[in-house]
Amino acid sequence: MLISNFYYEFLLLGLVSTLLLLLYVLYVRIPVDAAYLRTGLGKPKVLLGSGGFVIPFLHTLTPVSLQTYSLELHLQGANSLITKDLLRVDALIVFSVRVAAQPNSIQMAARVLGEVNLQRGTIQSLLEAEGTAVLRGTAAVMSFNTVHQQRHDFTETVNRRLNLQLQKYGLEVVSTALMKVEQTPKDYYDPQQVLDAQGLMLLEKAQFAYAKQRQIQRWNAESSARRYEFETAVQRMVWERDEFTARLQHIRFKAEADAKAEQELDEIHLAKELAFEMAQRDVQLIRLQTEQELMTAQTVVPLKLVSA
Structure with missing residues (x-):
């Protein structure tokens, strides 16, 4: 009788230990500057802030970094901007973007940008393409004097338009800074x-x-x-x-x-x-x-x- 009681106690202790070990192994803790998209069994779920259970062979985790990425976009010479009055402008602008800390944005960024180790190159390519397009479109409706004298309005317009373009990638613009605006030399016309x-x-x-x-x-x-x-x-x-x-x-x-x-x-x-x-x-x-x-x-x- 005594042996039977010890048997059940050891069995219960082993089950609890196994359960705790499974909880420790299967539960994934999320860093402050990152998020995960869990796919596989069940509906896709975004793990943000706290954590979640991930079952091997049934779930796949896609890490998404929430860090801020910066890019200097220098458009000059033959690649310079063309203003409303058909003058060329050399511009140096610095963008700071990040994945928006929202489940829909994180899910979209994970699908578009891929894993965290590929995000920097992908985001840089997106910023170069989308930023160049937004800059050219904004400069095309402003004169050279307006771009030069009203830099704040130009930057706000670029920031708003770029933010709208990057929302489809799950990104948001943190800041936009226009560092330099100069007239392009005549040799590049x-x-x-x-x-x-x-x-x-x-x-x-x-x-x-x-x-x-x-x-x-x-x-x-x-x-x-x-x-x-x-x-x-x-x-x-x-x-x-x-x-x-x-x-x-x-x-x-x-x-x-x-x-x-x-x-x-x-x-x-x-x-x-x-x-x-x-x-x-x-x-x-x-x-x-x-x-x-x-x-x-x-x-x-x-x-x-x-x-x-």
């Missing part, structure tokens, strides 16, 4: 092509207009500089004339002052001479009067003696 011929004609016409405008601005600048130099020379001549007039006036005033001072000195000398002559005359008059008085006095005294 093919005169044998109608669009390039028209674009080249418009480009040469615009360049001629800008060159003409620059020449007119240069002439205006030179004329302004010459006019300024002429006005400066005239002003300098006016200043020199005023300075010369002021100096002449100063010399004249000084000469008049010197002449007046000399005249005053002459008048002082003349007054001194007249005063001296008048003083001499006064002295002579006083002397004559004195002599006359003495003679009169001498004449009176003898008359008095005779009468006595």
Whole structure:
């Protein structure tokens, strides 16, 4: 009886251990940056976030990476974009995409892109093809100045259109960055092509207009500089004339002052001479009067003696 009880206990323990081992072996845990599509027995199921049971020989797992992939798409030279005004534009744009973390998108990406080790090359090919098509279609409805001056609107339009195109592959656009927009050199315009011929004609016409405008601005600048130099020379001549007039006036005033001072000195000398002559005359008059008085006095005294 005791042996029978131990037998059932060991049997139960073995069943539980076997069940736990099967659970450990059959249960697949899903990484944070990945998802799996389980196909085979039953309906296809997307394993995302937690995990699921996978029975060998009955189920097949297709891993799908949820990481973000980046691609630099450089369209330049003969492969450059053609804008609405038929001008060529060299553009460097960086796309960042990933598989959308939704069951339908993961299932679609697994079917289209394949296993995780093949996704990078597949996504790169898709981005190059779809991104080039979206860029060309967006640039074809915008002028060169619009693409250059309103880069944010151009990038938003490309981002929205590319997102719509990639949804059928289960992908979503994380970000789109327009790194460079430059005019394509004229050497890459093919005169044998109608669009390039028209674009080249418009480009040469615009360049001629800008060159003409620059020449007119240069002439205006030179004329302004010459006019300024002429006005400066005239002003300098006016200043020199005023300075010369002021100096002449100063010399004249000084000469008049010197002449007046000399005249005053002459008048002082003349007054001194007249005063001296008048003083001499006064002295002579006083002397004559004195002599006359003495003679009169001498004449009176003898008359008095005779009468006595």
